[in-house]
Amino acid sequence: MGELVVETHDLTKKYGDLVAVDKLNLSIRQGEVFGVLGPNGSGKTTTILMLLGLTEPTSGSVRVLGLDPARQPLSVKARVGYMPDEVGFYDELSARVNLIYITKLNGLPRAEAYRRIEEALTRMGLQDVADQPVRTFSRGMRRRLGVAEVLLKRPQLVILDEPTQGLDPEGAREFLNIIRSLKQDGITVLLSSHLLHQVQAVCDRVGLFHRGRMVLEGSVPELAQKVLAGAYHVWLQVEGPEDAIREALRQLPGARDVTREDHNRYRVVASEDLRAEAARAVVQAGGQLLGLGVETPSLDDIYARYFEEVHHGTTT
Amino acid sequence: MARQPDQPRERTRGREGSPWSGLWAVVAKEMADHLTGMRMRILEILIVLTAVGTVYAATQNLRETVGQDPFILLRLFTTAREPLPAFVGFLGFLVPLIAIALAFDSVNGEFSRRTMSRILAQPIYRDALLLGKFLAGIFTLALVLATIWLLIIGAGMIGLGVPPSGEEVARSLWFLLATIFYGGIWLSVAMLFSIVFRQPATAALASIATWLFFTVFWGILAGVLAPILQPVRYGFPEEILAQAQLELTLTRFSPNTLYTEVMLALLQPTVRSVGLVLPIQLHGAVLGTPLPLSQSVLLVWPQLTGLIAATILLFALGYVLFQRQEIRA
Numbered sequence: 001m002g003e004l005v006v007e008t009h010d011l012t013k014k015y016g017d018l019v020a021v022d023k024l025n026l027s028i029r030q031g032e033v034f035g036v037l038g039p040n041g042s043g044k045t046t047t048i049l050m051l052l053g054l055t056e057p058t059s060g061s062v063r064v065l066g067l068d069p070a071r072q073p074l075s076v077k078a079r080v081g082y083m084p085d086e087v088g089f090y091d092e093l094s095a096r097v098n099l100i101y102i103t104k105l106n107g108l109p110r111a112e113a114y115r116r117i118e119e120a121l122t123r124m125g126l127q128d129v130a131d132q133p134v135r136t137f138s139r140g141m142r143r144r145l146g147v148a149e150v151l152l153k154r155p156q157l158v159i160l161d162e163p164t165q166g167l168d169p170e171g172a173r174e175f176l177n178i179i180r181s182l183k184q185d186g187i188t189v190l191l192s193s194h195l196l197h198q199v200q201a202v203c204d205r206v207g208l209f210h211r212g213r214m215v216l217e218g219s220v221p222e223l224a225q226k227v228l229a230g231a232y233h234v235w236l237q238v239e240g241p242e243d244a245i246r247e248a249l250r251q252l253p254g255a256r257d258v259t260r261e262d263h264n265r266y267r268v269v270a271s272e273d274l275r276a277e278a279a280r281a282v283v284q285a286g287g288q289l290l291g292l293g294v295e296t297p298s299l300d301d302i303y304a305r306y307f308e309e310v311h312h313g314t315t316t
Numbered sequence: 317m318a319r320q321p322d323q324p325r326e327r328t329r330g331r332e333g334s335p336w337s338g339l340w341a342v343v344a345k346e347m348a349d350h351l352t353g354m355r356m357r358i359l360e361i362l363i364v365l366t367a368v369g370t371v372y373a374a375t376q377n378l379r380e381t382v383g384q385d386p387f388i389l390l391r392l393f394t395t396a397r398e399p400l401p402a403f404v405g406f407l408g409f410l411v412p413l414i415a416i417a418l419a420f421d422s423v424n425g426e427f428s429r430r431t432m433s434r435i436l437a438q439p440i441y442r443d444a445l446l447l448g449k450f451l452a453g454i455f456t457l458a459l460v461l462a463t464i465w466l467l468i469i470g471a472g473m474i475g476l477g478v479p480p481s482g483e484e485v486a487r488s489l490w491f492l493l494a495t496i497f498y499g500g501i502w503l504s505v506a507m508l509f510s511i512v513f514r515q516p517a518t519a520a521l522a523s524i525a526t527w528l529f530f531t532v533f534w535g536i537l538a539g540v541l542a543p544i545l546q547p548v549r550y551g552f553p554e555e556i557l558a559q560a561q562l563e564l565t566l567t568r569f570s571p572n573t574l575y576t577e578v579m580l581a582l583l584q585p586t587v588r589s590v591g592l593v594l595p596i597q598l599h600g601a602v603l604g605t606p607l608p609l610s611q612s613v614l615l616v617w618p619q620l621t622g623l624i625a626a627t628i629l630l631f632a633l634g635y636v637l638f639q640r641q642e643i644r645a
Contacts, residue, residue: 045644046644055643071331105338106438146434
C-alpha cells in the first residue's frame with residue numbers, strides 16, 4: 001500500500017439538471033494501474049477533467065498528488081500527464097515540433113527539452129518519423145506520440161482516456177505493453193476504457209462507473225466474487241442419464257446453479273473450483289465424463305451481468 | 317447536501333502562479349503558424365498587389381503637383397486614379413479580411429483538431445492561450461501593415477523624388493496605429509465567433525456577415541433610424557440639426573466610420589472637422605490651411621480611443637466566454 005495519488009471525496013459535477021458525476025469516492029495508490037470502466041456518458045471523462053482542474057467540481061473535494069487541482073492547477077498539470085480520447089496534434093507540423101511546443105508550454109529549458117524529446121521519441125519508436133508531419137501518421141502512431149508527449153513531463157501520474165479505442169488488435173496489444181512499461185517505471189496510471197478485456201489485461205484494480213457513480217471497485221477477481229456470486233464456472237461434457245447427472249451436480253457442496261447447455265454439456269456455477277468433486281459425482285451417477293474445465297470469469301461477464309441486474313432492478 | 321462553509325473563501329483566494337506563464341510560447345507558435353500558412357501568403361500577395369497598383373497610379377497623378385503640396389507623401393495613400401480607388405479605400409476592406417482570416421478558427425480550430433484538451437492539460441491557464449492567440453494575430457497584422465507602410469513610403473520616395481518630412485512620417489505612423497486597431501476590432505470579432513461557434517466555417521461566415529452589416533447596411537439603417545427616433549415635426553433648424561447629429565452618432569457605432577474619420581483627419585491635414593460644422597463655427601478660420609499634427613490627433617482622439625476600446629471590449633467578452641466554456645466536446 002503506497003500513498004494515495006488520487007483521492008476524491010463526495011466529488012459531484014452537475015451540468016444543469018444532469019448529474020454527470022455523483023458523490024464519487026475514488027482513491028488510487030501510488031504505482032497502481034487503475035481502470036475506469038463504464039458505458040459512454042457514465043462520467044468517466046468528466047471525472048478525469050476534474051482531476052486535472054479543467055472542469056470545476058460542483059461540490060466535494062479532489063486531491064491529486066496531495067494538491068487541489070482547482071486551486072493549484074499549474075502544479076497539478078506540471079506533474080500529471082494526460083492523453084485525451086481521440087488525441088489530436090497540429091497536423092501540418094512535424095512530430096518533433098509538436099513536442100517542442102509542449103516543452104515550451106511546460107517551461108522546460110531548451111537543452112533539457114531536446115534531450116527529453118529525443119528520449120521520448122526513441123522510447124515510443126517514433127525517432128525515424130520524428131520530422132514528418134503528423135498528418136502522415138496512423139492512428140496508432142498518434143497515440144504513441146500522445147504517450148511521448150505525456151512522458152516529456154516526467155509525470156508521476158498518467159491519465160489515459162480511451163487509449164486503445166479504434167486501434168487494431170496489434171496496435172492495442174502494443175499499447176498495453178506501453179502501459180505495463182509505465183507501471184514498471186513506477187508511474188501511477190489511470191486508464192478509462194470500455195474495452196473490457198484490455199482493462200482486465202493491465203489493470204490492478206478497476207472501478208465500474210454507471211450514471212456518474214462508481215458502483216463497483218476492486219480487482220477483477222473481487223468484482224467477479226461480488227457480481228457473479230461465485231467466480232467459478234465449471235463445464236463438463238458428460239454422456240449418460242440426464243436427470244441423475246443433473247441431480248448429482250446440484251448436490252455438490254458450493255454449487256449454486258446447474259444448467260444443461262447442450263445435449264451433453266453442463267455448466268456448474270460455484271463459489272470454488274469444483275472440478276474434482278464434479279468429476280467424481282458424475283461418474284458415481286453413472287455418466288461418462290468426456291471433458292471438463294473451468295472458465296475464469298472475464299470482466300466482460302461481470303460487466304454484462306452487472307448491467308443485466310441493473311436492468312432488472314435487482315441492484316440499486 | 318449543504319454547501320461547505322469554507323468553499324466560497326477558497327474560491328476567492330488567488331490562483332496559483334502567473335496567468336501569463338506560457339504566453340510567449342503560444343504567441344511564438346501562433347505567429348509561426350500565421351506567417352508560414354498558405355492563407356496568410358495569399359493575403360500578403362493580395363495586399364502587396366493593391367499597394368503597388370494604387371501607389372503607382374497615385375505617383376503618376378502626383379508627379380505634376382510635386383512642390384506645391386507640403387504633404388505630398390500622404391497623398392500617396394489617399395489619391396485615387398480611375399478606375400482604381402485610393403489605397404486607403406482598399407485598406408478599409410482588406411484589413412478586416414486579413415483580421416478575420418487570422419482569427420476565425422483560432423479557438424474552434426483547436427477543438428476540431430482535438431488539441432484543446434491536450435494543450436490545456438499543460439501547466440498554463442486559459443488566459444495565456446487566448447491572449448497569446450490574440451497578440452499573435454495583432455503582431456502579424458502589425459507586421460504586415462508596417463511592411464506595406466515602409467514599402468509605400470519607399471516607393472513614394474523613389475517615384476516622386478521627395479524625402480518625407482517629419483510631420484508626414486508622424487502622421488502616417490499614427491495612421492498605421494489606427495489601422496492596426498481597426499484590424500484589432502475585426503480580429504476580436506472573429507475570435508469571439510470562433511469561441512461561440514464550434515464550426516470554423518460558421519464563425520467565418522458570421523464574422524463576414526458582421527463586417528458586411530457594418531460596411532453596407534449600417535449606414536442605410538442609420539439613415540432610416542434617425543428620422544424615426546428624432547422626427548422633424550415643425551421644420552425648425554434645431555430639429556433638423558438634432559436629426560443629423562443623431563444619424564452621425566449612429567453611424568459612428570460602425571468601426572468603418574470611425575476608421576474613415578481617423579484616416580481623413582490624419583492623412584489630410586486640412587480637414588478641420590469630422591462632424592457637423594455650422595457656418596458660425598468656422599468664423600475666423602482660414603480655410604485650406606493645414607492643422608498641426610497635435611490638433612489633427614486631438615480632432616479624432618475620440619474615434620481613435622473608440623477603436624482601441626472596442627478591440628479591448630470585444631476581446632474581454634470573448635475572454636469571459638472562453639473561461640466559462642466547457643472543455644469537453
